[in-house]
Structures are given as C-alpha cells and as structure tokens.
Amino acid sequence: MTSPVLQIENVTVSYRQGKRWLDAVRNVSLSIAPGEIYGLVGESGSGKTTLALAVMHYLGENGQLREGSILLHDRQISSLSREEMQEVWRDDLRLIPQNPLASLNPSLRIGEQIAEGLDPSFSKEQAHARVLELLTMVRLADAERIVDSYPHQLSGGQQQRILIAMALSGEPALLVMDEPTTNLDVTTEAAILELVRELIAQSSTSVLYVTHNLGVVAQLCNRVAVLYAGELVEDSPVVDLFQRPLHPYTRALLDSVPRLGEKAEIQLQPIPGRIPELGNLPTACVFEPRCPLAIEICARERPPLENALPGRQVRCHRWQDMLSGNEYPEPEVADSNSVAGLVPNEMVLDVVDLQKSYEVDRNPLQVLLGQPSKKVQAVNGIDLQIRRRETVGLVGESGSGKSTVARCIIGLVERNGGDVSLLDIALPTKLSERDEATLRHLQMVLQSPDEALNPYLSVGEVLRRPLMRLAGATRAEADERVASLLAAVKLSPTYVDRLPDQLSGGEKQRVAIARAFASQPDLLLLDESVSGLDVSVQAAILNLLNELQEENGSAYLFISHDLAVVSYLADTIAVVYLGHLMEMGRTAQVLAPPYHPYTEALLSAVPVLDPTANREPIVLEGDIPSPVDMPSGCPFHTRCHRRPFLPDPDICVHETPPWRVDDEGLRIFCHIPLDQLHQMQHQGMQPVLNSALKPEV
C-alpha cells in the first residue's frame, strides 16, 4: 500500500481566549490516501474549519497547534516557517474556500490572476495557452472572454470553477476544500461536485473536503470523519457510515436530515440540547449529555478511539450496541396529517396574477438621451391558493423571485399588479394601508435569525409587543401569554429577560416564530426560515412548525431553495423560475414523473444521503438568465435539457407554453404534453449530451 498523502496524528488545536487556552480540536488522528476524497463533517462549532486551517498551517494569531503532528508526504509541516510554507502552498497544498469572490482579486482580470500562479519561466504565450487549457479543464465555455473578465462579472459557480482551476494548475498533493458549494444553488452545486469528482479521478490529487452537508459527503467522498465538539467521533468508509453508523451522533445527524418525499412517513429526529461550549466541555464523553444511549460509564470515562471494524474507528463506549442495531430508538412514524388534502378547507390566501417589476436606475447619460429605464420583472403572473391548515412550498433557485412573492403578499414590497386576498378580503398594496385585523391574520418569519431580533430588546419585550398591539392583550395578560408562547416554541420561561446575543441561532429563530404566532395568524409566510441553521436545529424547527400548525390550524407559505426541506413540510409544492410558476401540484405528484424539465433538474441535483445511489444529475446549461433580459417564449428554454427532443424546438423560443393539467390537478407549464414528459422521464431517457461534460456558459 502506498504511503498516505496526509497524516494527522493526535492533533490538538487551541485558541487563546484572554488568558486561557481553549482546545477547539482535541486528539484528532486521520490519514488521507493518494487520490482519496476525504470528507470532514460536523455542525457549526465542531472544529472542522479549525482542523482544515491547521492542515494548511494557517491558524490565526490566536490559534496554535498545541499537540501532535501533521505530515504531508512524510514531511512535518506543522513546524515549518512562513517562508517554507509558501513553497509548500505553491507546490503541494492548496485551499478552496467557501466564498470565492473574497479569494479573487477584484482589480485583476481572471487571466492575469491564473497566470500569476503558473511557472514563472513561462513565456507570455505559453502562460496564455495554459490559462485557456485550465479554463477548458473546468468546463468554462467561452474561455477567451472569461480570461478578460473581472471576478465580479462572473457568477458564483464560475468563480468557484476558476478557483478550482487555479488550485489544480500545479497538481498539488492535497487540496483542502472548505464548504466550497455552500453558497451556491443546488443545480450549480451538483455541477461543481460532478466536476470535482471527475477532475480528481483523473489526477493524483487527494482532497480534504470540509462540509456540514451529509448529502454532499455521500455523493462525493470515499471516506468520512465525523467531528463533534472538537473530537473525532467516527472515521469510516463512506458506504459503511451511511449504512450503519457506529456513533450515536452520526446516527442522530442522519436522522435529522429531511429526505426527499418523506412527508408523513418518518419524523425528523432533532438532537436534544446543544453542542457544548469549549470552556465547559463534558469531562468524559463529549456527546453524553445529548446521547440517547448514554449509560453510567459514559459520564465517567472518556471513550477511547477504537478500531471497531476493519477501516473503521469510533469513539464510543457502546459501539457494539450500535452495530447490533437493537438499542438505538427508532424514529417515530408521524401521524399522517393529510387532512388538508381530503377536506376542502376554507381558502385563506388567493393570489391572482401577481406582478412585480423594478426599474433599473438610468445613468445621467441615459437620462439625457431620454432612454426609457429597463425593467426587471421579478414576479410575472403568479397564481397561488392556500387553504386552512395547508402548507404550500415555494421552491426555486436564487433569483427566481420566490422571496419577492412573499414580500408582495405581506406588503413589504408593493406589487405592480394582480390581486391578493386574505380570507376573501382584498389586501391593499401597501403595508401601511392595511388595518390591524389584516396584520393580525398575516405574519411572516424572515430568513436571518441574527437580524430578526432587535439586539437591544429582550425576548419578553419582543413578544409582548404583538400581543398588546395585535392581539389586544393588556400588559398583565401579555406577560402571562409570553410564558405560554415561549412554552409553545419549547423555550424555558427564564428566557424572558435575555437579550438576543445571549441566544443561539436556533433559539433566535424560535423567538421569531413565537412573535409571528403571537397574534394567531391564519397565514404564516416563512421565507427561508430554516436555511441558516444546522441540520439538527433545523429538524427541531421543522417539527415545531408542524406541531404549531396542528394546534393553531394556520396555513403556511414555506419558501426555500431546498427541495428536501420543502417536501418534508409542504402539502403542495409550487416551483418558480424567473418569476414564473413552472409547476404546481400536491407534493407526491410533484416528486413523481411527469416533471417539468426544470423540476426534474432541481430534483436530480439534490444530494441524497445514499452513497450507493447511482445517479447522474442533470446539469443545466449556464446560469439563471438575468431578469433584465427575460427569455422570450418559455423562460426556461435557454437551459432546458428536454427541448432538443421536441419535434419543433423553436416553439419554446417563440411561444408561451400552455398550462398542462392532469386528472389529479397537477399543473405543468410546458410545451411538451404530459404523457410525453412522463414517457421520457419514466424511461430514464437521458439527454444525448452527457450532462456533466456540458460546459457552463
């Protein structure tokens, strides 16, 4: 067997906090074989980025490798000086960070930046040729144009491809990728993962892939290490890990991720409690306080990292019980809450032909020349009905206009056209023109928990306000009901006096949800309300939303880019693209053929939690077009992979597609008749163009 590329031996990394040192990563050992893609997973606070930075030998001023050694090709890099490291970074060790734009120099053209990192002995022509070669390698079409572009002129996906090109230009021994696809849309993410897999297979480079996304790990990695609170709890080949996790934390993580189309079958299992703080770690097993299998020894003795099975390590006293599989509590089967589907409930929200456009500011010259200002059509004729107790999921990539829909409904953004009525009462465009009864019936939870709460107001003050203003409570009644609101979102009454900076992200979002529920709204809009949260926290919030709906009978409009999350919560799914509805139907219908080609691509891009699943994602051509230059005909025609199969592909360019409706109410906005779509998709007929090889334009 060849010697490993990277060996991490008993590494402890610490940060200085005032006068004391806190161990963010403790006694971690792992090794990466040549050509291996090694996943490092964990939630926020697990120490995964710290470990990656220690591998790069690039810890900040306040960080230090306190124990252990890091060997790259048997060379001790943890003791090298900055000058020696620069050589290592150039030749053997590269990093691809999460935010590509921050890593590219905004004032240099792409060509110059890539050329900078090439062999200095290259002539200008040689360098140019090599740059083009690299851009082609990462499937960037139109390389000549990209060479002359500045970073901000490119999309996030293109920027990340350029970083990959730069990192792989010197065939490094190890590539460290820190959440490289986290900020990208699923379709772009799928394309980048496909590219990485392919390029790594061709090269001798190994990868340390840091991520919180278990689906990505399942799709990409060969081996996985799971970190929890700075400790390596499990290290295993990827297939084994997903089939039979040996550590209860791994199992708990897997149980907290929503899977596509699982609504009403298996309930998500959030992990109780929260990750311990570095200054206050449990002395024995770090996971013991949250572990469903914890027994007396777990609180007394720190478990050793054991070689449980060949190639598998685990740090748990009870891994044998995990292996036999009898002990771990099985997830509950949820009561199927399909009531909304059976009884035709009262209509809560009716949106007809919603329109919203923005005018792009003209520059002074354009004003002088009297050129009309361009319009961005953010929302273009959306119809939406939501009934009591129903959850409608709105899915789409960034830029699809899904948030604008919610903001028009609530009135934060003024719509230009269309009607919105709530409980048969037409709503004025402006928020300030709506009466208190309307406000009471319609509330919204925003995306970012950090911005949702005023940092200067306590939880009690935040919750009291809507109770007194909208629910008409007196001060004394409000104080009483604050406690019951907190209980409803599973927070202790002691939280009343806390300020937002004393709450975790999940707790802040709970308070924001409690505030929205204070007036017992008939309709709650949730705009990416769980997107910023760790999976275990997200699972808890999703279950909470389900429970609150059972109790209050509110209807939800749930907006997310994550189809798996939407499918867990929604009764009905609406897919939007460039401000247009593409498909709408009951969740089970939308998740089964026939699909709209766009839905099909979205579904195929969702990373599933099964490493053995043999799937080929449909990689869409290019990026979502700018809504300033809205494509004619069908808005999706520029990227559609099914269009070439039409007898007359030009029809998609020239004519608006019809709504095709099946017997059960599924509606698809496409020129291809439903039965033909079904046939194509049922036979798994792949487009002739091998999707992964399609360049990104």
Next chain:
Amino acid sequence: MINQEQMPVPILSAEVVAPRSPRWVVVLRSLYSRPTSAIGTTILFIFLLMALAGPWIAPYSSTEQISGAARQSPSAEHLFGTDHLGRDVFSRVVIGARDIFALAGVGTLLAVLLGTVTGLMGSYAGGWWEEILFRVFDSLLALPALLLALLLLGTVGPSRNSVLIVLVIVYTPIVARVVRSVVLDVKTKGFIESARMQGERTSYILSREILPAVLPALAVEAALRFSYAIFLVASLGFLGVGVQPPSPDWGLMVKEARNYLALTPWALYFPAGAISLLVIGVNLMADGLKRALQTEQ
C-alpha cells in the same frame, strides 16, 4: 488565498447567563481600564466639579479687583497670580468653567437633540424630505465652522444666546449625518420589517427600535462635538465676538491677558492651559468611549 474572515471564533457564551451590570457602570469600568481614557475621564470630572461648585471653591469673586494686589505672580495667596486689574486668576479660571460648560455643554446638547431628531426622521422617511434636509445640511458643512460662526454673529450681534444659536447651527448637521449613517444601516434589518408587519407606528419604530442602535455612535459624537464646542466658544471669546467682558470666559481672559504678556504671563498661561487640558481630556474620554461601546456591541 486564505480568507481571514473565515477564522473560527470559539464559542464562549456561558450557558448560565450572568446578571448584567447597568450599562453606564460597564462603560465607566471600561473607561477606567485604560490609562489614557482614565486620565481623560478624570480631567473631565475635575472640570465638571469646578463648574458645579466653582463659586464655593474660588477664594474670590470673578470680578473683584483686590486693591493693591494687581500683577502679582503665583503664590500661596493667589495660586495662579493676579491680572493687570488685580483680579485673582485662579478664581476666574475656576468660575469660568461654569461658563464653558453652560455654553459649550448646552450648545452641544441642543445640537445633539436637534441633530438626532432631524437625522432620525429625515433618513427613515427617505425620498424628497431626506434629499432636501441633507442637501441643506451639506451646504452648511461646506463652510468652516469658525467662518460660519463669525458670519452669524456678525448678523445677530454678540451675546451668550447668539453663541448658543451658532453652536446649534454649526453642529446639528454633523450630528444628523452620524445618525443617518446608523439609521440607513439599521432600517433594512429584519427586526424593523417585523415591527412594520406588526403595524408599529413610525414614532415607535424610531424611538424604540432604531434609537438604541444610534445611541453608542451618538454618545461618542456628542463627546467629540463638546470638545470642539469648547474650542469654538473660546475662539469666539478670544476674537471678541462671543461672550463680553467682564465675564471670566477663558478665551476672553486669554485675549485680555495678551496685552500684558510681558507683565503678567500667568494670566494668559492658566486660562489657555485650562482650555487645552479640558479639550484633551474630553478627546481622550471620547476615544475610550468609542472603544467601550464598540466592544460592548
């Protein structure tokens, strides 16, 4: 290639939340944790004491001409000496502190109040109101403060009240701009949208949701404005267009003593020193205040 922003910060917030001290205690403690801001704060407190208790500390009145004691150099009897008219310089400096605080302090306070109100309302409303208000403010800011002050005093005539008006006109636009920069940052935040969705009135949003975020920047700005105001009041006194004799205004004292520099240099040094010391003290404190409020956030 490595992005510094991604440096992880260890999680430290304690599970059990300790009760917080009142905010002013926290700020004061922070001010005294660094030597420079501790010195500045102490200087300010000493002058504040002089302003409050000046007449009781001073051995003589500010206008009393002690017979046969003109032009005496500093001694145990007259700590800072006496001036050409035989007035006790120490008493005049101590009693003059109240004038400075009354003028510069009240002027700053009024400018801060007016600047906060206009800044909050103008920048939250947006649109034409904001444009007009801030263009007018910009045009006021284009002139140097002293020039503007001389112009205004030339038209309304020198008096205490006109100095106050001048301070308000000169400093309101600056305060309003500081307020505006914070409001523009805060007003797009989610919690403001949430308040609007609850149907909160604009007055509530401004006073309860936005004002607390403005306060730290405002406190620092007020301290800085105060130090500039001291200087401006003294300058106007020195130029003879501000407070009129025989009041013990420090700037005026410097002006009067200038003619007798060879005979009674102490009558110039001590009021000039008082001006410098107070301005430096307030500035050091403002620096410390900025640091204290920043770390608090």
